Amino acid sequence: NKPAKNCHIKDGRGHPPEAGDSNAVSMLVRLSIPDDPAYADLIKRNGVLPEPVYGGQLQDMSNPGVAPEGKVRVEYDALTVEFRDGTSVELRQPTLRITQLGYGPMHPDTHISARVAPPMIGLGLLEAIADDAILANADPDDKNADGISGRPNWVWDDAQQKVVMGRFGWKAGQPNLNQQNVHAFSGDMGLTTSLRPFDDCTPAQTDCLAAPNGNGPDGEPEVSDNILRLVEFYTRNLGVPARRKVDDPQVLAGKNLFFQAGCQQCHTPAFKTRSDAAEPELANQEIRPYSDLLLHDMGEGLADNRTEFQATGSEW
Incomplete structure (x- = not known):
């Protein structure tokens, strides 16, 4: 397995691979196929229908004796975007390919979604925002006609065995930090937990199924509940760095433009955390996340065309 620090570099953001580089160490690739009513219960709990041969996440690394599922290649094209004032910028438009498939072809309608590891700071504060405070900013039908229609994702909570509001992951597909960590242990590192005591091996991957999985003789998972609690505490309590250059004229000019453009309508500047937060040091804090923790339609240019629970x- 690969350690979390390789993805979240210094507890910060990861990066996509360079052009032609098959080392996607801080980027993962999610896989799914179109929904099928025959698997409604699986989709309800998983948010997607995994690719039948390769599962829900491509494993481009493997243990000895087990073939990796494939390799990731990214190529970039230059994309020039011109603004109304005549200014132009050049962006990189990625094209993702999966090569060297280890277990035969994928389903012809496989949806592929690349996800770069996000930063780890301030996650406990985001978890401590009340659901009602987030829902107060939701406007899925744009009833106030401001052109913004943020809405929550409703996802499955593995521990509570019910549908709750999502807030972690690029599509808000996880409800809390513990479940986010559990799925990272499973999908990113190949480690079992009490909430996910199984390996991500499909029936087609016989070598993977036959390999030792690291569970104890009585079925104890590789990551104990005590370790899970410690990791949860760590991910909850990574502090947010102090704001830099608070008096810099250029920074202040940017702040004014931010509000003049209406960016704060999606990037909500401030919240107050709940009084009953999981850790006392996270309670009743005035925070400035500049996020409404809601889903927004970002258009075809940023679409991965892959649903996740209620996210399109x-x-x-």
């Missing part, structure tokens, strides 16, 4: 292929 163009919502993030």
Whole structure:
């Protein structure tokens, strides 16, 4: 397995691979196929229908004796975007390919979604925002006609065994930090937990199924509940760095433009955390996340065309 620090570099953001580089160490690739009513219960709990041969996430690394599922290649095209004032900028438009498939072809309608590891700071504060405070900013039908229609994702909570509001992951597909960590242990590192005591091996991957999985003789998972609690505490309590250059004229000019453009209508500047937060140091804090923690349709240019629970292929 690969350690979390390789993805979240210094607890910060990861990066996509360079052009032609098959080392996607801080980027993962999610896989799914179109929904099928025959698997309604699986989709309800998983948010997607995994690719039948390769599962829900491509494993481009493997243990000895087990073939990796494939390799990731990214190529970039230059994309020039011109603004109304005549200014132009050049962006990189990625094209993702999966090569060297280890277990035969994928389903012909496989949806592929690349996800770069996000930063780890301030996550406990985001978890401590009340659901009602987030829902107060939701406007899925744009009833106030401001052109913004943020909405929550409703996802499955593995521990509570019910549908709750999502808030973590690029499509808000996880309800809390513990479940986010559990799925990272499983999908990113190949480690079992009490909430996910199984390996991500499909029936086609016989070598994977036959390999030792690291569970104890009585079925104890590789990651104990005590370790899960410690990791949860760590991910909850990584502090947010102090704002830099608070008096810099250029920074202040940017702040004014931010509000003049109406960016704050999606990037909500401030919240107050709940009084009953999981850790006392996270309670009753005035925070400035500049996020409403809602899904927004970002258009075809940023779409992965892959649903996740109630999030559409163009919502993030």
